[in-house]
Amino acid sequence: MTLFGPAGNSDSFTRQFKASVSAPAWLRERGLGCYEYQCGRGVHLGEDTARAIGSAAADNGIRMSLHAPYFINLSGGAPERVEKNLDYILQAARACGFMGGDRIVVHCGGLSGMTREEAFANTSRCLALATAMLEEQGPANVRICLETMGKQSVLGDAAEVFALCAQNARLIPCVDFGHLNARTQGGMRAPADVAALFDALESAVGLERAREMHIHFSHIEYGRGGEVRHLTFAETAFGPDFAPVARELAARGYAARVICESAGTQAEDALTMQREYLESMENLK
Numbered sequence: 001m002t003l004f005g006p007a008g009n010s011d012s013f014t015r016q017f018k019a020s021v022s023a024p025a026w027l028r029e030r031g032l033g034c035y036e037y038q039c040g041r042g043v044h045l046g047e048d049t050a051r052a053i054g055s056a057a058a059d060n061g062i063r064m065s066l067h068a069p070y071f072i073n074l075s076g077g078a079p080e081r082v083e084k085n086l087d088y089i090l091q092a093a094r095a096c097g098f099m100g101g102d103r104i105v106v107h108c109g110g111l112s113g114m115t116r117e118e119a120f121a122n123t124s125r126c127l128a129l130a131t132a133m134l135e136e137q138g139p140a141n142v143r144i145c146l147e148t149m150g151k152q153s154v155l156g157d158a159a160e161v162f163a164l165c166a167q168n169a170r171l172i173p174c175v176d177f178g179h180l181n182a183r184t185q186g187g188m189r190a191p192a193d194v195a196a197l198f199d200a201l202e203s204a205v206g207l208e209r210a211r212e213m214h215i216h217f218s219h220i221e222y223g224r225g226g227e228v229r230h231l232t233f234a235e236t237a238f239g240p241d242f243a244p245v246a247r248e249l250a251a252r253g254y255a256a257r258v259i260c261e262s263a264g265t266q267a268e269d270a271l272t273m274q275r276e277y278l279e280s281m282e283n284l285k
């Protein structure tokens with residue numbers, strides 16, 4: 001079964017609780033199954049806190065992932081940049097491991113005057129070093145989820161992410177449908193667009209890895225250059241709609257993890273997506 005949960009803590013949670021260690025029980029009570037801890041501004045939590053969150057997640061049947069720092073720039077080729085990237089990834093992976101998690105989400109990087117081909121080559125080399133590092137230093141079970149990006153000026157369209165992930169079994173695509181819809185100016189609205197994306201994913205990385213894909217989903221406002229800001233599901237002008245994604249997940253029998261990145265309503269909107277997915281599953285019977 002595909003699992004659903006929030007990226008970080010929704011406003012409804014933070015009005016009641018101060019610490020993320022309370023989140024797993026709170027999510028279980030609402031019927032959600034996963035949780036992505038946010039380290040976008042750096043890995044600042046200690047081992048004891050991470051292990052406490054992991055213990056609470058295990059007690060409540062919540063699958064954990066972690067978003068690595070936003071300032072990772074895999075496309076940077078300078079040796080000092082690569083060294084920093086590897087250190088940030090190792091910090092994130094270790095924190096995720098302490099939480100009992102099994103995947104970290106990592107952004108690609110900007111172009112910074114490079115061609116897309118140069119940025120792709122640098123990213124490929126950095127990912128090869130990162131996966132080798134995790135093999136040698138651990139944690140052994142934590143994999144990297146490379147995320148599709150929302151701005152046209154950065155590396156990370158679907159084809160680029162799928163091709164990079166195809167290079168190593170430790171890499172899982174993190175398909176952000178809001179990002180892709182933004183960078184393609186509404187190109188993820190039609191069911192045929194969504195089905196074609198799933199077909200491309202399976203062709204690139206194989207069915208087994210496609211089935212366990214990581215998903216980010218939210219409505220996202222976009223302009224000429226792509227992503228502007230995350231919205232809530234109540235704000236419908238930009239989309240995309242989750243229904244076609246729900247139908248594809250159900251029809252293909254995926255066991256994906258869907259993380260909602262709505263602006264403050266991520267737990268509530270995750271439940272909305274879960275209901276749509278379960279309806280799609282029911283319609284297959």
